[in-house]
Amino acid sequence: MAFVFSNIVSKCCIKSLEDAFLTLSVTGSATQVRERHVLGPKPRLRNPTWFTKKLKSKTDEELVTPENEEFVKEVVQDIYNKPIPIQKELITNIEWTPKLQRTGVIAKKIGVYPLWFSNGKRTSTTLLQVLDNHVIRYYTPEEYDPPRKRVGRIYNRKGCLLLGAEGADPSNFTREYCGFPDAALPLGTLLTSMHFQVGNYVDVRGKTIDRGFQGVMKRHGFKGMPASHGVTKTHRRGGNIGGGGEKGRVWPGTKMPGHMGNRYRIAKGLKILRINTKYNVLWVSGQAIPGETNSIVYVFDTKLPLRKPTKPLPFPTYLGDIDENIPEDIYDESIHNFSNPTIVYDEE
Numbered sequence: 001m002a003f004v005f006s007n008i009v010s011k012c013c014i015k016s017l018e019d020a021f022l023t024l025s026v027t028g029s030a031t032q033v034r035e036r037h038v039l040g041p042k043p044r045l046r047n048p049t050w051f052t053k054k055l056k057s058k059t060d061e062e063l064v065t066p067e068n069e070e071f072v073k074e075v076v077q078d079i080y081n082k083p084i085p086i087q088k089e090l091i092t093n094i095e096w097t098p099k100l101q102r103t104g105v106i107a108k109k110i111g112v113y114p115l116w117f118s119n120g121k122r123t124s125t126t127l128l129q130v131l132d133n134h135v136i137r138y139y140t141p142e143e144y145d146p147p148r149k150r151v152g153r154i155y156n157r158k159g160c161l162l163l164g165a166e167g168a169d170p171s172n173f174t175r176e177y178c179g180f181p182d183a184a185l186p187l188g189t190l191l192t193s194m195h196f197q198v199g200n201y202v203d204v205r206g207k208t209i210d211r212g213f214q215g216v217m218k219r220h221g222f223k224g225m226p227a228s229h230g231v232t233k234t235h236r237r238g239g240n241i242g243g244g245g246e247k248g249r250v251w252p253g254t255k256m257p258g259h260m261g262n263r264y265r266i267a268k269g270l271k272i273l274r275i276n277t278k279y280n281v282l283w284v285s286g287q288a289i290p291g292e293t294n295s296i297v298y299v300f301d302t303k304l305p306l307r308k309p310t311k312p313l314p315f316p317t318y319l320g321d322i323d324e325n326i327p328e329d330i331y332d333e334s335i336h337n338f339s340n341p342t343i344v345y346d347e348e
Helices: 002-027 066-080
Strands: 105-116 122-130 133-139 159-165 174-179 201-207 212-214 258-260 264-276 281-285 296-301 329-331
Touching: 105 281, 122 264, 122 296, 201 281
Parallel strands: none
Antiparallel strands: 105 122, 105 296, 122 281, 133 159, 159 174, 201 264, 201 296, 212 258, 264 281, 264 329
């Protein structure tokens, strides 16, 4: 009797569920819900800094009279044409220690050039021209309010030094460098290539070249499939991504096609092999510095613990006179200077 009663109840439940689904299909209220994947923002496609922008007239010539234009120019000159007061009281009684953090500079990537070691081996270097760097402002540790704040108690708070270059667009030629208060510089202080020394290591930060949407062979260096022997339309594909079984999904970090470039990257531990003091050019080892030619990069002392300088650096910066007798080209000990003789004979 109980078995018959349970069968009747199960049939009634199944019939009620079928009626409910039929009513939902008729009314159209049954919808399919899928997981929503939130992707990060796409990188902005920005033109290089040397690209000339087209000027668009935003004012109507009929509404603005010549007298009004002259008046506006006078007001702008009175407000923004004031020179920055140069303070000559520099800090000179502080000795440099490896724990002190100096400011960096703004440079321009101008090309790749070969150098030769004393043993005859050839090496490729990248030329970085230090632009007309001047100190615009210094924020004390109490005034500086970074956008990204560290969690927890902060010891040894750092200040912020604002640099400007070439007196151009502040959005392209200004840079903030955090450092200790002992490395603060007065307003108007000039930073040249002598801020660094030959033989030291630096880190270079720049924006990589925008390549657009690329496949796995160009983006990640995949080998690809053979060109023949039964391969059909899978010559440049990525292949299996290993998402079977319990892990039936795309794992985070899987190398797949996507946008390539237009990202800020840092090349760390690059050695300075040569310095030209006349044109403020640094010869840095390697040719994989991020950015196009004539792009803006940021150069600062390396953060790698095994490549930090051991000899004292000019702190807070090079304080010598510009007219001082310094050599035009300074080479590292391992680099061959072509102005020196290559073959030397002993006198008999």
